[in-house]
Amino acid sequence: MSHETTRRAVLGAAATAPVWGALPYRSAKAQAANTIRIGVMNDQSGLYRDISGPGSTQAVRLAVQESGITQRGVNVEVVQADHQNRPDVGSTVVRQWIDRDGIDVIVDVPTSSVALAVNTIVRERNKVFLASGPATSDLTGAQCSPNTVHWTYDTWMLARGTGGAMVAAGGQTWFFITADYAFGHALERDTSEFVRQAGGRILGSVRTPFPGTTDFSSFLVQAQASRAQVVGLANAGGDTINSIKQAAEFGLTRRGVRLAGLLVFITDVHSLGLQTAQGLVLTETFYWDLNDRTRAFTQRLGPVPGNLRPSMVQAGCYSAVLHYLKAVGEMGVAAAKASGVDAVNRMKAMPTSDDAFGEGTIRPDGRKIHPAYLFQVKAPNESRYAWDYYTLLQTVPADQAFRPLAAGGCALVRS
Amino acid sequence: MAAPGGFSGTDFKQEDTVFFGFTRTQLAAFAIMLAFIAISPFFLYPVFLMKVLCFALFACAFNLLIGYVGLLSFGHAAYFGMGGYLAGHAAKVWGLPPELAILIGGAVGAGLGLVIGAIAIRRQGIYFAMITLAFAQMVYFFCLQAEFTGGEDGIQAIPRGVLFGVFDLRSDMTMYWVVAAVFLIGFLLIHRIIHSPFGMVLKSIRENEPRATSLGYRTDDYKLMAFVLSAALSGVAGGTKAIVFGIATLTDVFWTMSGEVVLMSLVGGLGTIFGPVMGAAVIITMQNYLAEFGAWVTVIQGVIFVLCVLAFRRGIVGEIGNWLRVRL
Numbered sequence: 006m007s008h009e010t011t012r013r014a015v016l017g018a019a020a021t022a023p024v025w026g027a028l029p030y031r032s033a034k035a036q037a038a039n040t041i042r043i044g045v046m047n048d049q050s051g052l053y054r055d056i057s058g059p060g061s062t063q064a065v066r067l068a069v070q071e072s073g074i075t076q077r078g079v080n081v082e083v084v085q086a087d088h089q090n091r092p093d094v095g096s097t098v099v100r101q102w103i104d105r106d107g108i109d110v111i112v113d114v115p116t117s118s119v120a121l122a123v124n125t126i127v128r129e130r131n132k133v134f135l136a137s138g139p140a141t142s143d144l145t146g147a148q149c150s151p152n153t154v155h156w157t158y159d160t161w162m163l164a165r166g167t168g169g170a171m172v173a174a175g176g177q178t179w180f181f182i183t184a185d186y187a188f189g190h191a192l193e194r195d196t197s198e199f200v201r202q203a204g205g206r207i208l209g210s211v212r213t214p215f216p217g218t219t220d221f222s223s224f225l226v227q228a229q230a231s232r233a234q235v236v237g238l239a240n241a242g243g244d245t246i247n248s249i250k251q252a253a254e255f256g257l258t259r260r261g262v263r264l265a266g267l268l269v270f271i272t273d274v275h276s277l278g279l280q281t282a283q284g285l286v287l288t289e290t291f292y293w294d295l296n297d298r299t300r301a302f303t304q305r306l307g308p309v310p311g312n313l314r315p316s317m318v319q320a321g322c323y324s325a326v327l328h329y330l331k332a333v334g335e336m337g338v339a340a341a342k343a344s345g346v347d348a349v350n351r352m353k354a355m356p357t358s359d360d361a362f363g364e365g366t367i368r369p370d371g372r373k374i375h376p377a378y379l380f381q382v383k384a385p386n387e388s389r390y391a392w393d394y395y396t397l398l399q400t401v402p403a404d405q406a407f408r409p410l411a412a413g414g415c416a417l418v419r420s
Numbered sequence: 421m422a423a424p425g426g427f428s429g430t431d432f433k434q435e436d437t438v439f440f441g442f443t444r445t446q447l448a449a450f451a452i453m454l455a456f457i458a459i460s461p462f463f464l465y466p467v468f469l470m471k472v473l474c475f476a477l478f479a480c481a482f483n484l485l486i487g488y489v490g491l492l493s494f495g496h497a498a499y500f501g502m503g504g505y506l507a508g509h510a511a512k513v514w515g516l517p518p519e520l521a522i523l524i525g526g527a528v529g530a531g532l533g534l535v536i537g538a539i540a541i542r543r544q545g546i547y548f549a550m551i552t553l554a555f556a557q558m559v560y561f562f563c564l565q566a567e568f569t570g571g572e573d574g575i576q577a578i579p580r581g582v583l584f585g586v587f588d589l590r591s592d593m594t595m596y597w598v599v600a601a602v603f604l605i606g607f608l609l610i611h612r613i614i615h616s617p618f619g620m621v622l623k624s625i626r627e628n629e630p631r632a633t634s635l636g637y638r639t640d641d642y643k644l645m646a647f648v649l650s651a652a653l654s655g656v657a658g659g660t661k662a663i664v665f666g667i668a669t670l671t672d673v674f675w676t677m678s679g680e681v682v683l684m685s686l687v688g689g690l691g692t693i694f695g696p697v698m699g700a701a702v703i704i705t706m707q708n709y710l711a712e713f714g715a716w717v718t719v720i721q722g723v724i725f726v727l728c729v730l731a732f733r734r735g736i737v738g739e740i741g742n743w744l745r746v747r748l
Contacts, residue, residue, distance in 0.1 A: 050718065089707075089717065092574060092669045093471070093661070097708060100467045104592075121576045122667045141573065148576065186564050187571025215564070 039338055040080040043069070043326065044108040046098060046123070047138055049087035052242050053115040055272040056316040057138045059085070060309030061113045064323035067306050072330035079338050081330070084108070088119050095119035096126055103130045109342050110135060110329060113322050117141035117188075121148060128152045132345040135329060137321030140268065142408060145372040149415035152345040154352060156373045157321030158290050161408040164192060166288030167265050168199030170379040170399040171235060176263055176286075180233035181210035182224050182248055184240035189215065192239040192267050208233045213244070221248045225255050234263060235286075241268040250281055258284040270316050274382055274394050283384040290377050290406075291317035291361055292395050302360035314392045320361040325373070328357045365403065370415040377406040433745045440608070441615030445746040449694055457600050466596040467664070472704045473603040474661040479684040479696030480610050481653035486682075487691030488614055489646045490626035494549040494678050495536065495556025496654050499529035501673025502559060503655030508575040508668035509568055518581040518589055522602065522659040529655020530648050532559070537647030541640055553675065560673045574669030578662055595664060602660050606653050611693055613649060622646055683721065687728050689735025692748050698737050 045065050047057035062085045069081045084106070088095035095114065102108035103126070111127055114120045115138025127134040128150040135154055136144055142159040144150075179200050183193045189212070197207050208231045211224045225248070228236045236257065238245050245266055252264055266273075266287040274282045293303040293314045302320065309315055315323075332351040333341040341348040349371070357365040357373070365375040380395035388394065410418055435443035442450060460469055478500055485491045503525035511521040540551040563569045570576065580589035589595045613619050624632045625639050632639050662668040671677065680703065688699025703721070710717045732739045741748035 050716075087717070091671045092667050093665055093671060094707060096665050096667060097467060097471055101465050101708075104467070105465055118572055118574045118576075118667075118669050121573055122665070122669075125577045125666060143573070187573070 038342070039078065040082060040107075041074075041110070041330070041333060041338060041341070042082045042084070042106065042108045043110045043112060044099070044102045044106075045083060045085040045112045045322065046088050046095060046102075046119075047085075047113040047115050048090050049085070051090050053090065053138065055276075055311060055313060056270045056318045057113050057115045057322075058310065060311075060313065060315060060319045061085075061137070061322040063309055064306060064315060064319045065112055065326045068323045068326035069330065071305075072327055072334070074330045074334055077334065079333070088114070088116070090116045090119065092116075092118045092122045096122040099123050099126050103127070103132055109133060109345075110326070112326060113138045113318070115139055115318065117143075120144065124148060124150050124153050127345065130345075133329065133348050134345075135322070135325035137325055138318045142413070145368075145370045146408070146413040146415055149370045149413070149417055151371070151417055152349055153371045154325065154349060154367055154373055155371055156325040157317050158288075158377075159372075159407070160188075160192060161195060162290070162377055162406050163267050163288050164195035165199050165406065165408075166377040166379055166401050167237070167267055167286065168196035169203045170288070170401055171263075171265055171286055172200055172203035172205035174286075174379065174398045176235035176265070177205050178231075178233045179205060179207050179235045179237055179265075180228045180231040181207070181237045181239050182221065182228060183210055183212050184215040184218075184244050185212040186215045188241065189239045193237070196237055196239065196267060210239075213240070215240075215244065218244060219247055221251045222255070224248075225252055225257060229255070229257060229260075229262065234261075235265050236262055237265045237267060238269075239267050245269055246273060246277060249277060249285060253281040253283075270318070271392075271394060272313055272316055275313065275392070279383060279385040279388055279394065282382045285382040286379065286398065287382070288377055288379050288401075289317045290375055291315075291320040292378060292380065292397075294393065294395070295378065295397070298360040298363065305360075315361075324357065324359045324361045327359050328352055328355070328367075331355065368410055370410060370413055370418050372407055372410075372413075374403050374407055376403045377401040435746060437615070441611060443747065445744070446693070446748060449748055453694065453697065454604075457604070461593060461596050466592045468704075468708055470592075470596055470599045470664045471661070471708075472701050473599050474657050474664065475681075475684065475704050476697040476700040477603045477606045477660070478654055478657035479681055479688065479700045480607055480693075481650045481657060482681045483685045483690065483692075483696040484610050484613065484653070485646060485650040486685060487695075488619065488626060489622045489643060491541070491643065491647070492545075492549045492682075493540075493552040493647075493650070494675075494682070495552035495554075495559075496651075496681050497673050497675060497677035498536070498556040498559035499532055499651040499654035500658035500661075500677060500681075501563065501668075501670075502532055503529045503658030504662035504668040504672050505563060505569050505575060505658075506655075507659030508578040508662040511581055511663060512575060512578045513568070516581075517585065518583050518598075518663050521581070521663060522656055525659020525662070526652045526656035529658070530652035532655075533648045533651020534644070537644050537651065541643045541647060553678070556673070556675060556678055560670070560675070563670060563673050569668070569670075572670055574667055575662070576667055578666045578668065580663055580666065589663070599660055599664060602656065606656060607693075607697070610653065613646075614693065618642070618645070683725055685735075687724060687735055689738030689741070689748075692735070692737045692741060694748050695735050695737040699735065702736070 045062045049058050086098045110133040112135045117139045120139030137157045140160050142161040144155045181193045183189045264285045269287040336351050353367045362375045367373050379399040482496050506528040507521040507525035510516045510524045536555040587594050684699035684703050685696045689695025737748050
């Protein structure tokens with residue numbers, strides 16, 4: 006082999022070299038035993054950015070500060086990552102966090118597919134998963150885990166809140182506009198059940214192709230023709246936004262039809278504007294202006310990125326981390342780091358209390374229990390100050406807000 | 421479709437093949453890749469490397485089609501994703517061992533490729549790309565609605581299982597060696613295909629299809645065969661990924677995945693055997709290590725794509741090869 010060829014070979018091989026240098030090698034070997042590492046993973050760039058995103062990290066930092074645990078000599082580190090709503094990205098990040106960076110707790114994780122993947126990994130590695138962002142009630146049902154606490158809300162609670170409470174608040178007849186995929190079907194099915202239980206009637210439903218439906222006019226016309234008092238929107242994200250906008254254009258709400266959003270957050274209402282969103286009925290477990298405690302929490306947190314008020318998901322991150330750190334304070338850092346199951350069991354054994362959600366408990370299946378609230382979006386002339394968006398229609402008491410323990414099919418409950 | 425410029429020029433130094441169709445330079449590059457695969461898990465995170473290898477195989481399979489036959493398929497996510505779903509279903513519900521699950525992934529890719537390919541190769545250029553995209557979208561909607569795929573939750577908690585009843589894949593290192601083996605087999609298979617007489621005909625189709633026809637080759641048969649091979653290897657890559665991560669979700673059948681594999685091949689270098697590997701490594705590394713910067717990942721990816729098209733159209737490996745005047 007000539008000198009020439011060797012040189013060329015080396016250079017040629019450099020073809021693969023830029024990657025090597027690009028990989029920063031983070032060592033977690035030198036971790037102090039006295040440090041709790043919290044990883045906040047959510048959507049930092051896509052459609053869930055406003056409800057979770059950097060605002061969740063901000064809420065977690067506030068919880069760390071207020072827990073007072075750092076004054077007792079415990080270090081807490083908070084890192085964040087974007088899962089881009091992709092389960093493979095999310096599961097790679099979480100594995101890496103746990104295996105190499107010594108992360109003890111994963112927080113938030115909106116998007117159910119990512120959350121279910123994280124749920125499995127965290128259980129395998131015996132860490133803690135504080136799920137605030139995801140909606141799927143499978144997290145405390147078929148796929149429940151002793152390492153997971155599902156904090157803020159779930160699909161069952163949304164259906165119960167909006168479906169059941171709405172009938173009690175005078176919405177007897179319903180028509181559904183349902184996104185044609187499993188999530189939409191499940192929402193429609195669950196909500197219909199609650200409507201019937203509460204004595205309401207379903208007049209019909211229409212399925213909209215998913216994804217890609219932008220024109221909801223024909224579906225809205227069908228809804229209007231059914232003469233239902235309530236139009237249930239069993240969809241999410243852009244579909245919900247579009248259907249609410251177009252319903253406003255068609256004047257549905259002005260004619261006394263009530264729109265019931267099954268997965269709508271305050272940030273959606275904010276971006277729609279009260280003019281468009283007025284009259285919309287929705288369920289949340291946290292509203293910044295609900296009472297003095299929630300206002301105090303919002304005040305302390307300050308505006309979240311984008312100059313927004315905190316969403317229930319962000320408030321949930323605060324509340325969950327605060328409670329976790331309380332449990333760590335009681336059981337000691339070493340014990341909490343050694344076993345995620347023990348840490349979660351300690352959390353379950355203690356009642357929760359914070360400004361965002363008030364008093365609450367965590368059930369054996371990992372479900373955090375607190376009241377849910379049925380809100381109606383105010384008309385522009387009713388709104389007296391910035392972010393004065395909701396009127397409280399009904400409070401669903403904590404013991405009725407979530408799926409009964411026995412009904413979820415969680416293996417932890419039977420044992 | 422016209423062959424992307426650069427790799428069919430005549431200004432390359434003539435190098436003899438010395439081993440298994442490799443020239444001396446390629447052999448050196450291959451040895452370095454091999455060494456990297458062997459050493460890297462000891463200082464890089466194995467799960468991340470497995471992801472890189474799965475996507476590298478996917479990109480190589482895609483490159484077989486665009487780089488050597490000149491067919492731009494915009495629907496490769498269908499084979500990758502369906503391979504993943506079926507492999508996941510096989511491992512989780514049917515309880516099959518991982519090696520069979522991955523093979524089933526490949527078989528599904530081949531089957532889908534045969535059906536879609538048979539229709540798509542009747543058209544060329546943009547029409548070909550659109551037909552493949554349309555079919556991929558159909559597959560996507562099927563996955564969205566079908567029961568077994570779990571809709572938007574995907575198939576979760578797929579067990580890694582025990583390979584050949586001997587190797588417990590729950591250990592990341594064991595899993596890594598299996599993925600490395602799958603990748604290398606796929607890589608060498610593609611290399612072998614390219615350097616076979618069959619591969620020569622494929623390249624002649626890329627350069628001038630009417631002339632290949634006039635020489636008596638039934639070009640459609642060759643194109644279909646290449647399509648099926650590419651789809652099958654994509655299915656294997658998808659199946660392997662499902663086994664590694666224990667999940668199979670809609671992300672892998674969505675059209676953005678088809679776009680990503682185009683980007684990987686383009687960044688690495690179309691029509692080079694090492695290019696797609698390089699491209700996959702670069703793109704996955706970015707996605708992984710820039711995850712904390714959020715929206716910037718897509719912005720940076722976009723910038724790289726633009727840079728690639730404007731400044732180095734042959735891709736990283738293609739440019740290096742061109743600079744050294746060797747084929748890589």
